[in-house]
Amino acid sequence: MPTPLVVSDVAKSFTMHLRDGIRLPVVANVSFSIKAGECAVLGGPSGAGKSSILKMVYGNYAVDQGQIIVPYGDRLVDLASADPRTVLGVRRDMIGYVSQFLRTVPRVSALDVVAEPLVARGIDRTEARDKAAALLAGLNLPERLWSLPPATFSGGEQQRVNIARGFITDHPILLLDEPTASLDAKNREVVVSMIRSKKEAGIAMLGIFHDEDVREAVADRIIDVTAFAVQGEAA
Amino acid sequence: MNMSDTPLLKVKDLSKFYGSRIGCQNVSFELWPGEVLAIVGESGSGKTTLLNCLATRLAPSAGSVEYRMRDGQFRDLYRLNEAERRFLMRTDWGFVHQNPADGLRMTVSAGANVGERLMAIGDRHYGNIRATATDWLGRVEIASDRIDDQPRAFSGGMRQRLQIARNLVTNPRLVFMDEPTGGLDVSVQARLLDLLRGLVSDLGLAAIVVTHDLAVARLLSHRMMVMKDGHIVETGLTDRVLDDPQAPYTQLLVSSILQV
Ligand SMILES: Nc1ncnc2c1ncn2[C@@H]1O[C@H](COP(=O)(O)OP(=O)(O)OP(=O)(O)O)[C@@H](O)[C@H]1O
Ligand SMILES: [Mg+2]
Numbered sequence: 239m240p241t242p243l244v245v246s247d248v249a250k251s252f253t254m255h256l257r258d259g260i261r262l263p264v265v266a267n268v269s270f271s272i273k274a275g276e277c278a279v280l281g282g283p284s285g286a287g288k289s290s291i292l293k294m295v296y297g298n299y300a301v302d303q304g305q306i307i308v309p310y311g312d313r314l315v316d317l318a319s320a321d322p323r324t325v326l327g328v329r330r331d332m333i334g335y336v337s338q339f340l341r342t343v344p345r346v347s348a349l350d351v352v353a354e355p356l357v358a359r360g361i362d363r364t365e366a367r368d369k370a371a372a373l374l375a376g377l378n379l380p381e382r383l384w385s386l387p388p389a390t391f392s393g394g395e396q397q398r399v400n401i402a403r404g405f406i407t408d409h410p411i412l413l414l415d416e417p418t419a420s421l422d423a424k425n426r427e428v429v430v431s432m433i434r435s436k437k438e439a440g441i442a443m444l445g446i447f448h449d450e451d452v453r454e455a456v457a458d459r460i461i462d463v464t465a466f467a468v469q470g471e472a473a
Numbered sequence: 474m475n476m477s478d479t480p481l482l483k484v485k486d487l488s489k490f491y492g493s494r495i496g497c498q499n500v501s502f503e504l505w506p507g508e509v510l511a512i513v514g515e516s517g518s519g520k521t522t523l524l525n526c527l528a529t530r531l532a533p534s535a536g537s538v539e540y541r542m543r544d545g546q547f548r549d550l551y552r553l554n555e556a557e558r559r560f561l562m563r564t565d566w567g568f569v570h571q572n573p574a575d576g577l578r579m580t581v582s583a584g585a586n587v588g589e590r591l592m593a594i595g596d597r598h599y600g601n602i603r604a605t606a607t608d609w610l611g612r613v614e615i616a617s618d619r620i621d622d623q624p625r626a627f628s629g630g631m632r633q634r635l636q637i638a639r640n641l642v643t644n645p646r647l648v649f650m651d652e653p654t655g656g657l658d659v660s661v662q663a664r665l666l667d668l669l670r671g672l673v674s675d676l677g678l679a680a681i682v683v684t685h686d687l688a689v690a691r692l693l694s695h696r697m698m699v700m701k702d703g704h705i706v707e708t709g710l711t712d713r714v715l716d717d718p719q720a721p722y723t724q725l726l727v728s729s730i731l732q733v
Binding site for chain 1: 505508663664666667670692695696709710712713716717719720721724725728
């Protein structure tokens, strides 16, 4: 089986055209790979570029240089240069993502927000909702909230909807951007055990966890993002 | 051959000049089945000109637009015969105007507005037509007891939903939309957007949506093209363009809004 995720020599900077085109280098020479069943954690201080790396792997941020290789069907796709249709296909079938914040859509219930990635993969809506309900129950989200759009939920409630949505599929790659940041101890434990189950199922995970206990509990390896800092170029 | 691996529309070097003024210039892209493309930019950037050239409502000055007909053959839209063009307009395509009055017949009933498109494709059975019209009014959340009312009596949001039903009733493969939520109150917009989002994905429609509202593009589209002064300045996956805009003009557009 090919390695689920190989990042090689990736560089990222932002050019701020509205501020005289100043260039803000973020990371360079980013190289790592993740094996099936492994959870690698990006470490480094705030602003080091951890979220930017996750977003590049998800195709959400442009990549200046380098390759991000994911096996897709019977070929290898380079997400750094893939066209939008291919990126959407890879997201549907290969990569799940729990973002730092939930982006809500008006009028769509929490249950449907969670079920949506399964429905997008052609799974029957009733079956998808059942699975969504089981996940939300496991994460202790009160049942009275399930039929409501998450826009008015608390930070921790939204985060649990987001986690359930990311974990509902069996995508071979899962990206986690501080999924436990606004959770209480009990729900953090739930997420830790969900991550362990994903490992047993052979899912490759790349995450960011500020909470040290959670990191200890799930990380197989820390990838130090400060090693990718751009040398000799002032921001 | 798997048809979803073949584009529905192929646009090459499309330009439209109004005298010496540029409407749009050298626009090239392909659209696949089930794909929603948003064309964004501020007013005067050429969005509607481009949309009208694609939908054969305006003759381009140069370039080509090819469409894959139901028989699988690509045809140059500007070399179609009259029967083929009528088939596209009446059945295979929809066109949702910003102002519902431009896409509806205001003095016939809601039911007839929807039924008319069915009759145009040969349905003659009154009972079937009425049943289908009622079903479609329901899908756009118009109560069935309004079927005999004229759209003149409807609110702006209801008129726009009726226009959408009228367009979708023939199972089109491609729908053009020009500012579909423009001119509506914000709360009405949210409801319409949500409805459109559901319909487009349930029906697997391909759509080209012109909007100056980046939130509309975010919610509805897979892919975006940003236009300025008749040119495409940036194109890409919608969330990539909005979250990491590359072109100076796109950065300006994204920074001018509160949050999308
Ligand atoms: N869309 C963007 N446009 C411009 N600059 C950005 C953008 N996204 C991130 N940055 C900048 O890139 C740098 C890295 O940010 P990033 O969010 O990747 O850091 P992080 O390591 O995840 O930090 P934290 O631990 O605080 O979440 C920061 O200087 C940030 O301001
Ligand atoms: Mg971060």
